[in-house]
Amino acid sequence: MQGLLEGRVAIITGGNSGIGRATALRFAEEGARVVIAARREAQGQDVLGEIKRAGGEAIFVRTDVSRPTEVEAMVARTVEAYGRLDCAFNNAGVALGHGLIHETTVEDWDRTVDVNLKGVWLCMKYEIAQMVTQSGGAIVNNSSTAGLVGYEDGAIYTASKYGVTGLTTSVALQYATKGIRVNAVCPGWIRLPVTREGDAEPEERESQAVRETPMRRMASVEEVAEAVVWLCSDKASFVTGVAMPVDGGLVAR
Ligand SMILES: NC(=O)c1ccc[n+]([C@@H]2O[C@H](COP(=O)([O-])OP(=O)(O)OC[C@H]3O[C@@H](n4cnc5c(N)ncnc54)[C@H](OP(=O)(O)O)[C@@H]3O)[C@@H](O)[C@H]2O)c1
Incomplete structure (x- = not known):
């Protein structure tokens, strides 16, 4: 099939x-040739190995998404290896700057905005430059429920994710007649190391997640990956400019 x-x-x-790894594995299962872009090569090679053992195709391109030349090179290397670019999941992100705004640091602001927001902008800039030459493509950005509602404990992160949501809807409008669809996923509480950083103990974070989520559980990374696969596929051919919560009903509340 x-x-x-x-x-x-x-x-x-x-x-x-995390979420990106699970999505890379699902994309390969669905027949995509996958370019894994991140900084840590050893972890990238692990995912490549897993994809290749299952009969899929993938390469790793060492990339810091906050650096324009590296993002440009990521797209160039993709086209060099596979001749085109059809889909992108702009997922790289950091969760820094917890706590009250008067206690946060300039370093946390700069790093968060550089990776989460500037990174997504740079990725779309170079990915779409390639996609317009092919008259088509599908992009999914990883925002967050923190891109849709406020979070007391993460004002800087929330600001960066609102930015991702805003970029997504605006860029979707720019390319709506050009065959390029642009959407975002907005995960809620996901069981992952990134959700376990910060002041609270992991158990406390888990019970907070369960308390706040109408479905009374955290999501698996695979549940986010499924939404990304669907948004990138032709099954979502009339869907653009959407910031889709994958959150067990959190935003609905
Ligand atoms: N976990 C949650 O509950 C949750 C909820 C909503 C949204 N999200 C979003 O989901 C996305 C993925 O996070 P995750 O939860 O899967 O956590 P994760 O396992 O920590 O993944 C973060 C990924 O981003 C990459 N990354 C970080 N800085 C980078 C940079 N400068 N350049 C390139 N890659 C970089 C990391 O790879 P390297 O370190 O190797 O570069 C890693 O692969 C993030 O955007 C996060 O905000 C997560």
Whole structure:
């Protein structure tokens, strides 16, 4: 049976860990050739190994998404290896700057905005430059429920994710007639190391997540990956400019 992404070429930033890793594996299962872009090569090679053992195709391109020349090179290397670029999951992100705003640091602001917001902008800039030459493509940015509602404990992170949501909807409008769809996923509480940073103990964070989530549990990374696969596939051919919560009902509350 044909996969949903058969023959497509897809970049996944942050594809060596967490949500990105799960999405890279699902994209390969659905027939995509996958470019994993992140900084830590060893973790990237692990994912490549897993994809190749299952019969899929993938490469790792060492990339810091906050650096314009590296993002440009990521897209160039993709086209050099596979001849085109059909999909991208701009997922790389950091969760820094917890706590009250008067206690946060300039370093936390700069790093968060550089990776989460400037990184997504840079990725779209160079990915779409390639996609317009092919008259088509599908992009999914990883925002967060923190890109849709406020979070007391993460004002800087929330600001960066609102930025991702705003970029997504605006860029979707720019390319709506050009065959390029641009959407975002907005995960809620996901069981992962990134959700376990910060002041509270992991158990406390888990019970907070369960308390706040109408479905009374955290999500798995695979549940986010499924939404990304669908948004990148032709099944979502009339869907653009959407910031889709994958959150067990959190934002609905
Ligand atoms: N976990 C949650 O509960 C949750 C909820 C909502 C949204 N999200 C979002 O989901 C995305 C993925 O996070 P995750 O939860 O899967 O955590 P994770 O496992 O820590 O993944 C973060 C990924 O981003 C990459 N990354 C960080 N800085 C980078 C940079 N400068 N250049 C390139 N890659 C970089 C990391 O790889 P390297 O360190 O190797 O570069 C890693 O692959 C993030 O955007 C996060 O904000 C997560």
